[in-house]
Each structure stands twice: as C-alpha cells, then as structure tokens.
Amino acid sequence: GDSVTQTEGLVTVTEGLPVKLNCTYQTTYLTIAFFWYVQYLNEAPQVLLKSSTDNKRTEHQGFHATLHKSSSSFHLQKSSAQLSDSALYYCALTPRSGTYQRFGTGTKLQVVP
C-alpha cells in the first residue's frame, strides 16, 4: 500500500533561520502527485505546494519543495522562517488520479523570536 512518513512531530526554529520539514513516502504506483498542506490554528488545512514532476523545484509563499523519486522524498524548506509560519504541516500523496490522498501524521512548526 501507500504510506507517507513525517518523522518530526514538532520542529522549533528561531525566526529568520532556515527550516526543513521532512517527508518520505512509499507507493506502488507510478503516476502520483504530491502536496504540502498547511493548517493554521482553528483553520482548515489548505494546499501550500503541489508537484508531480521529478527533480523539479516548486515554490509558493517563500516555501519550496523538490520531488525526488530516487530517494522517495518531498521535503519542505524555507530559507528564513517567519513567526507567521507557525502551523501544522501535512505532506500528502495521491497515488493515482481520481482517488483519495494519503496524508502523513503532520509536523507542527513552531517559529520563536
């Protein structure tokens, strides 16, 4: 079956410093799309990034991620964390078109002054 692994439950980073949230996956399908969702406190999860192209960098709102099929990874990074980035981040994959998305357990990002 499919699985998404986010190894860190909580990541704390100082404002202005770089941050990296890890995401690895296992899937038996070849046609897949990957997403990062962000959920701010008391809000709905919303998509942050999407990618289905191997080795292509995707960017949005200062965050970026590159899908690496060779290492089964889709890590999320930002060069300079902001206080407003504090939120819960989910990595997800859609194994094939027209089916449900499989989510990781989520990583809470805490940006401190």
Add this chain to the structure above:
Amino acid sequence: NAGVIQTPRHKVTGKGQEATLWCEPISGHSAVFWYRQTIVQGLEFLTYFRNQAPIDDSGMPKERFSAQMPNQSHSTLKIQSTQPQDSAVYLCASSNLNTGQLYFGEGSKLTVL
C-alpha cells in the same frame, strides 16, 4: 465562492449516543472526502464519493460508521453508539479531481464523554 461548510462545528455526545455530521461541498466539485484528524494519527482517510456515488470506504470502521451523499450539495457522516475513541475532528473536503487538490472545511470537533 463559499468554501466547504461543515456543521456542527462542535458536538458533545455521551457514550452510546449517535452523532451526525454534515458537509456542504464547493459547488461544482465532483468528489467529497471525509477524514478524521487526531494528534496521534494525523489525517486518516475515511471514505469518499464521486458524483454522489460511494467509491471507497476502506477507512471507515464498518460497524458504527456510515456516510451518505443524497444529493450533490451535501454529505453526512453518521456515527452510531459513539465511543470515547471516536473523539476527533472530522474533516470534509471536496475536489474537482482534475487538479487533485483538496479543499477542506473547518471540521466538526466531536467529543464523546
């Protein structure tokens, strides 16, 4: 354009009682998904509908959980004989499936005493 609407936002039930949660998807979206969110498990897939037809309910606890989509404008998730372990935030999402991106509602927080 209104987003996904979920009601009630909060529901408290006693052990053994029934709980029904409602979801109104975004108009024009062909797919509706139900997820359960907990700190330990993250976002767990429960079931989904495409064009009102049930497609995959592999995540549903079979005995007490049921979901329906009687028309294109709403879906319900019913939990019979609620147990304390059912306490969670239940999230509904809709998608037009072409992009694969999910649009989530703000969730219904169920507390079973």
